[in-house]
Amino acid sequence: MSATFAILATWTVLAALGAMALRKPVHAALSLVGALMGVAFTYLNLGAEFITAVQVLVYVGAVAILIVFVLQLTRGEGVEGESLAVQPASLGLGIALLVTGGLIAAVVFLPDWRAAWPEKGDVALKRLGEVLMNRYVVALEAIGLLLTIAMIGAVLIALKRPDSQPPES
Amino acid sequence: MSKPLDFDAAEQLAMATGDVEPEQLDHDAPVSLPPPGPRYEAVPRAASPAIPEPEGELLEVSVGPHHPSTHGVFRMNVVLDGEKIVQLKPVFGYLHRNHEKLGEQTTYLGNMPYTDRLDYFCSLSNNWAYALAVEKLAGLKVPERAEYIRVITAELTRLVNHSSLVGFLLHDMGTMGTPLMYAFREREKILDAFEALTGARMMCNYHRFGGCRVDLPPGWLDQVRTIVDNFPRFIDEMERLLSENEVLIARTHGVGVLPPELAVNAGVTGPSLRASGINYDLRKVDRYGIYDRFQFRVPLGEKGDVYDRYMMRILEMRESVKILQQALRDIPEGPVIDPKVRLRNFTPPVGEAYGRIEAPKGELGFYLISDGSKKPYRYRIRPPSFINLTVLEDMCRGHTLADAVIILGAVDIVLGEVDR
Amino acid sequence: MNALDQLFVNLKQAIVGWFPGEWRLGVSVVISAAAIVGVYAGLFAITTWIERKGLGRIQNRPGPNRVGPFGLLQPLADGLKALIKEDIIPQRADRLVHTLAPILAVVPVILALAVIPVGRNMVAVDLQAGLIFFFAMGGVKEIAVFMAGWGSRNAYSLLGSMRAIAQMISYEMPLVLSGLVVAMAVGSLSLVDIIEAQAGYYGGVLARWHVFTPWGLAGFLLFLVAATAEANRTPFDLPEGESEIIAGHMLEYSGFKYALFFLGEYMGLFGMSGLAITLFLGGWRAPFSFLEWIPSWMWFFGKLFAFIAFFVWLRGTLPRLRADQLMEFAWKFMLPMVLLDVVALALWQYTAHWSVPLAGLWRWVLSGGLMFVAYLGLARLISPRRRVGPRTYRFAE
Amino acid sequence: MIETARNFVGSYYDPARFPTIQYPEERQPLPENSRSFPILIYDGEDPEAGLRCVACKICEKECPPQCIYIVVERDEKGRAKRHPAVFDLDISVCMGCQICVEVCPFDSIKMDVAFEKAGTDRFGRMLLHKQDLARPNEYFHQIHPTEAAQSDERVGKTKKAPKPKPKPAADAAAERQPSRLAA
């Protein structure tokens, strides 16, 4: 358990816990940002610099702001932050514990993951570019298309349509 | 003295619109008297448009009273729907000093220093308006040299007012006070000239009933001639700042349009009225003082938006410079005050009088009722910036808060005059 | 490479040499970090002085000249004032978010400065994806602005922070794209490689900077405009526009926290101008071959001071754009122009090995022409003059 | 943009573009007519006896903000002497409009040019008494030479002073007679 990894792990888990458990949605959003930064530095710890930059740029730069904006838009009537303990909580928590417990058991009892770390520098960007353009060009075009469609879809869903009838509740 | 103004002024007001074929922006076109233009019938004031059904909830914002961009203590209760202004209620009175009631308890002479504090940007034209009203009341004659001095000081205050106003506009729009400093640099020279003449830079208290308090000190006319001769350089500088600045054009074109009918109905006077294209300048309508001896022209705007109002001020500064050059050229020698006028216990005959002049902000009028005693019975002031302010909401509706700040700047209010 | 040029590099090697083996890495990291924070904080002090003196002189007044000779101690006085001023946390404010915001406004910007090469092999961290890292750190600033706005629980500061975030996001797109145009031309995201690609001289005299190519010039201008908007400088300093929402998200801050926000803003300014210098003006390279003898870091900081003077000049002259004009300008003008800049670069690259006589001129006409036509078309689209038309003023007698 | 560049460069060599005056060190010479707050003039050396003011209270009545307070000195039999016992002037109220100077028939109150009268408390320093207001005629000649010459000429005529004052060349412009001794 190297020192840096320990600090990073505790930071990320605590922030993720905060993101889920904090009462006020804005506090939850900000601790989510902490968790995302923690994950980004874990990538750095694993030696993948490019993905760190992409993760920070995409998640912290854009997604977090999006969440925060929508939080502002929908701060209207919703009660400030309802308690974590909701009656089906025990059910939900039970399922979550079941799933993660099983996975953790799988990881712990399969010993051959303990092989040593091979020597590997970060992937050369030029090579990443070439691979993207040669073997996975279809995937690249597909993700481009997906993002465009998602954006158009999001805009249409959230559009203020004048004819939408006034909310009754 | 010009023919005494009889009280069918309303008749003149209606016919006072000259319609002249459009000319390009050149300054030396031959001058000709305009034929009486079409009359503007009193169009019933359009009911203010119903407030469109707001989708989001309205945001009530109160701008001022010590907001950095409301020139003085002035508050605007603005109801915003998102970015657009839906309703704007100006709130003022913070600087009310009971000027008119005070006027009834002080002698005629004692009121003169208080008129400096009305529109503290142009004290000399306030003095002149009050002196004009009292002279009309008492039927006094003013010697030639005093008339020339009055025209010179009034036009100098117009230069001061218009130059600092253009500076304030650009400051409101965000330049860190740079054009304001240029305007103040020019204003300082003129204020030094006032101090040399009257003893104080802004609170001059210089005009008396029947003339001026003290004669021109030696060398004063040359000092003013140098100021007036290199003033056009500053006006060109300001005009270049205004006309070639893309950001400024984007922010002032088509903002705060004042339709001519609304302007006439609301009694707006001064550059704001002329920016909407109505040819009404008291110096031409009343021909008070000796303005009929000078050759100058009245610029008229086309669209009546904020940009036009500022070009009005720039063009009027050019005209004032022309008037000043002519006045400085042929100012005669002679007494500056009618010696028969009593200074203390000045008791005008019973009666009433309304004296008005073209102050830089509009038609500044003093209405006096005298009951023969040393103190006026009724002392009423027609404040141009207060009346120009009544149309603020009509101009601001539909614009954003940033525009409201600029429209307020263009109306050119000074709180001393608005609150009295 | 003469001694003066490598002065700081040798100095650092010497210091690192004193320490035993395994300490070396830690010490060199500490030295680099201290160097960055020290140099840029000093630059921050000098910039406040330059800004106040420059603005003063533009407005025909001397600017600060009382505190120390020529007012040189004025930044010290400002810093002291900021320290002494009472640090008020509004009673209803959310304490944690309120106090965390200024820290989050400064730290990422300093991290971004670590990536910019200041001189020949004088770069703190030579990341393979330096450019993307820089923009990533720029993204974190928005979170700080939101926290400041939301933390102080005040209608005006919330409104101001929303405007600031909207402005930053809409100008981040052109900024990142114009940066990537250079990365496309050079073929690498590392800033050191980008400067490497600008080595050499046209005809032995003029440096091969990207700004002397059509797509480079257009990219540089677009990057500059986007950088001004990103750093909230004058034509775009809407968030702290005094005439509307007084100080935007920084409304409820006083004392040292307010100074921290300014430190963050100026560091952002250095970061943006540093990146503009690296991408388009050949980083620490000399413009002409015969000026090669001046040390490399002097070139970098000289260009940085030129940028600071330009921003001060901008701040003294241009009025502020309105919020909706700001957004319209970003989405209707900047974004299409940057995308066309990519096309212009493609044209430039594709016609690299033309055999036509005076190929250079043709390439310039082709790629530069495309950008110019695009500029004319788009400028007409959003220009206010077109909507309103010229003004004629009538003169009644 | 070029405008500000021209001004920036201009401020270094063109004095017209750099009008700043460092106030405490350099002072702009005040024009001759400049006025700030009133002072009382006395002839000769003794400020008490030579005071021109005869306590006629005209200025007290005419002053718009009523900031002058005069108490006439009475000799033992109660008859008023032509000399003020108390002459207080509250310069926090006075607006420097110099109407008192115009209406004073004895040229005893004139306008000073000194404007640095800031004080810490409103009642102590702002209320000037007779001693603080009194200034010799020479000081008056120093600050307003032409006006002093005219006032000396007037004072010389009305008082028929024992020693004839040297007649300063009357100013070319016909001087206004400010004060007809109103009934």
Added chain:
Amino acid sequence: MAPLHQYLLLSLLLFGLGLAGVMTRRNGLITLMGIELMLNAANLNFIAFWRHGPNPDAVEGVLLAMFAIGVAAAEVAVGLALVIAIFRRFRTVNLDEVQELKG
């Protein structure tokens, strides 16, 4: 760097927290955040296995993580648009109060 299974444990913890958040919290936004966390956990696994993989110039791990980040961004955009539409329609963000299935 710690042995591989500790990275797996970290990502699983993140995944568990995300799942718990999604299951228990009623607020639509917190649910979206939970999904974000789960996606991040998956990415962490990709990078861990890419780093642990023997083939030095294998690049698929990093590639997959990049694509996953892209998809996640698209997903959040659509999710938030849905939340806004629900809020405008039902004036509330709590998902369990949104039960009517009327068209």
